[in-house]
Amino acid sequence: MSFDLHLLENPSSAVLRVVPVRFARADSGGIDPSAPDLDNRGFKTDSNCSARGPVVGVMPGSTIQIRVIRDRLESGALLFASVDDASLVELVHPAAGASLSPSDSGGRSGDTLYLRGAAGVRRSGMTLVKIHFGAAGGPVMAELAVRVHPRLRIPVAVHMVSINGTGPSMSFADIQDAFHRANHFLAPAGVTLDVRSPPLADSVTGFILPGVCLMAFEAAPPRMPTPPGVTEHLRVLGLRPDAAALNAYFVRTLALQTGGPTSFQEPLGQGITQDVLDTLVAAAPSPPSPRPGRGIMVATPTDTYEYSHVLAHEIGHLLDLAHYGGGEQPPADNIKEDIWGHRNLMHNAAQLHPLPGSGHTCRSTEPRRRVGYGDGSVGPRAGGFLGIKSFNRVRQSAQVAVLRSAVLARKYVPF
DSSP states (O other): OOOOOOOOSOGGGSOOOOOSEEEEESOSSSOOTTSOOOBOSOSOOBTTBOSSSOEEEEOBTOEEEEEEEESSSOTTSOEEEEESOTTTEEEEESOTTOBOOSSOBTTBOTTEEEEEEOTTOOSOEEEEEEEEESSTTSOEEEEEEEEEOOOEEEEEEEEEEEETTBOOSSOHHHHHHHHHHHHHHHGGGTEEEEEOSSOEEEEEOOOSSTTEEEOSBOSSTTOOBOHHHHHHHHHHHTSSOOTTSEEEEEOSEEEEEOSSTTOEEOOSEEEEOHHHHHHHHHHSSSOOSSOOOOEEEEOOOSSHHHHHHHHHHHHHHHTTOOOGGGOSOSSOOTTTTSHHHHHBTTSSOSBOOOOTTSOOGGGGSHHHHTTSSOEETTEEBOOOBOOOSOOTTSTTOOHHHHHHHHHHTTTTSOO
16 A cells, blocks of 8 residues: 655655544534534644544543544555543444454444443543554554543523513423433533423513513624613513522523614524623613523524524533634634634534625635534534634633533522
C-alpha cells in the first residue's frame, strides 16, 4: 500500500500533519445518543482532552459508536483498536485482538468502534482510544479521548399553563416524549432530565391575548423591558414553582414585541436565569407576588425535533450556557458561523435558513447547511454538539464543564 504525499517547497516554514485515519460521528441523521458528535476542533491537548485528536463524552453503562475514517489507507489495511484504561471504557467491538473490518457484519457497522462507559464510575475520568496499524501493538495512527461522566439527574416539574382559558396545544405525553428526545442532546455531558408526573395544571387570567404570554424584552437591541411583557412573564414564573425541581412552563404562544403593540415574533422558548429574573423584577411596576423563580418557558413547537432541540437549548441557558460564539447579533463573527457553530446545540437557531438582510452569508452556503443533522419538514437542522475542549478565543468552548458545574450547583431550581 502506498499514497502520494505532496510537501511544500519550504517545509520548515509550516507544520505538516498527515492524517491517514480520523474519527467521525457514526450517524448523519437526527440526534442519536448512541452516535454522539465529537469535539474535533483542532489537535490540541488540554485538561479536557489528552488526545492529539477529538474527544467525546459517554455515561457509565452507555454504549456509543464512533466511525473510523480511512482517509489515506486502503480498505484492506489492518487497523486495531486499544483502550488505555479499561476501568473507564470498555472496547465492545471489535473484540480484543481483532482488526476493524470495513464491511458491516453481525449487526455491527463497518469501520466503527463500539465503546461502553464502565459501570460504577463515580468521578469524571478520561482515557485514550488508539488505532494501531498492522498489529494490536503496532504504530499509533490516531487517538480519541473519551471522557466518562457519571450521570447527573435533574427533576423537572411541568406546568401546563392556561392563559385566559387557552392552554398549550401539546399533550403531556407529547411533552414527555420531547424531554426524552432532549435527553439525547445532553447525554454526552452525562445529564438526564427526569420529568415528574402528573403535570401541574395552572391558569392565569387578565392577559392581553388568550393563550399568549408576552415576552418581557424588545426584539431589537438594546432589548429594553416592555411593561406588559414584564408583568405577564413574572406572573407565569410565579405559578407554583417547585423549589426542588427545574420548572418548565408550557404555554400556547410566546410573543416578542418587534415594534408597536400589534407587531410580534413568536419564539419557541426562553431560559430564565437569575440575571434575567433580577432584570425583570427590577423593571416590574410593583413587587411581583407570588414570588417568581428561575425556569424555562416554552411555546407550541413547529415539529418534535425542533421542540426537543429548543428544550435542551433553553435548559442550557438556565445552566449558564451562552449562545455559541455570542449569538448572531451583528457584526458577523467567524466563530459563530463556522461549521462547529452550526453543529452546536447553543447556536441560536434550530434551523439553518439564510437570514434575509442579516449579512450572515456563511449561514446560507450549502456546505455549511450540510453540517447539521439532516433536513426536516421546515429546513436544514442545527446540531446537538456540546464542546469539551478549552480554547481561549472561543467563548465557553468547554460547554460540558460549564453545564455540569451548573447542575452540581443546582442552578436549575427556582430560588
